[in-house]
Amino acid sequence: MESETHAKDSKIVRRKLSEQVLERLHDMIRKHELTPGEFMPSERALMERFGVGRPAVREALQSLHNSGLITISHGERAKVNELNAASVLSKSDELARLVLDSAPANLDHLKHARQMFELGMVRVAAENATPEDIAELRRLIRTQRGQLGNAPAFIATDMAYHRKLASLANNPIILSVSDAMLGWLFEYHVSLLHRSGSEDVTLAEHAKIVDHIEDNDVEGAVEEMRRHLQRSRIAFEKRE
Numbered sequence: 001m002e003s004e005t006h007a008k009d010s011k012i013v014r015r016k017l018s019e020q021v022l023e024r025l026h027d028m029i030r031k032h033e034l035t036p037g038e039f040m041p042s043e044r045a046l047m048e049r050f051g052v053g054r055p056a057v058r059e060a061l062q063s064l065h066n067s068g069l070i071t072i073s074h075g076e077r078a079k080v081n082e083l084n085a086a087s088v089l090s091k092s093d094e095l096a097r098l099v100l101d102s103a104p105a106n107l108d109h110l111k112h113a114r115q116m117f118e119l120g121m122v123r124v125a126a127e128n129a130t131p132e133d134i135a136e137l138r139r140l141i142r143t144q145r146g147q148l149g150n151a152p153a154f155i156a157t158d159m160a161y162h163r164k165l166a167s168l169a170n171n172p173i174i175l176s177v178s179d180a181m182l183g184w185l186f187e188y189h190v191s192l193l194h195r196s197g198s199e200d201v202t203l204a205e206h207a208k209i210v211d212h213i214e215d216n217d218v219e220g221a222v223e224e225m226r227r228h229l230q231r232s233r234i235a236f237e238k239r240e
């Protein structure tokens with residue numbers, strides 16, 4: 001039995017030509033032989049370079065397109081995309097929908113993850129915020145107050161407020177993760193971001209958070225954000 005298992009493990013698997021082409025193209029992008037914004041070589045040029053037929057090249061290019069590394073437009077040569085945290089996370093939106101819909105517990109996991117993330121963000125904000133940042137946060141609160149009665153606009157400004165807090169970490173990955181989580185909540189479970197009748201409470205809580213940030217009161221800002229998110233979670237659970 002052991003010899004049979006060893007024999008199976010030793011078999012050489014012939015790889016598809018398209019997979020080998022895809023690996024070569026990945027290397028070209030990784031080594032900056034192909035740079036963001038640049039057109040990909042033509043199909044014929046790639047066929048000649050790798051010594052393969054058109055089907056293998058087209059399948060490899062389609063795989064790159066599906067993964068977001070290039071964009072294929074009708075009538076044009078494929079173009080290399082710029083890679084950043086935002087572009088990578090945007091590709092996970094469909095998976096996020098499946099995860100959130102697959103089991104109720106996954107929404108609880110998302111709420112918990114958001115709470116941990118936001119508490120970390122507000123801590124950094126209280127340490128890093130400049131007078132200009134404080135002014136922008138207060139401007140967003142005034143804008144949001146002016147949108148009472150217009151739920152979509154109120155929610156959009158609410159998200160902008162939290163996005164501003166995330167931006168104070170000066171970390172594009174943190175900002176992109178914040179955008180992704182807020183986007184998932186907005187698209188699939190908007191009740192977690194807004195409940196009709198609680199707008200004044202939301203505005204008051206936002207203002208208190210900014211007060212703590214302005215005073216560089218890290219623990220006060222964290223505790224106020226904790227209460228803000230906990231109230232939202234309890235309100236959502238009562239509606240379920």
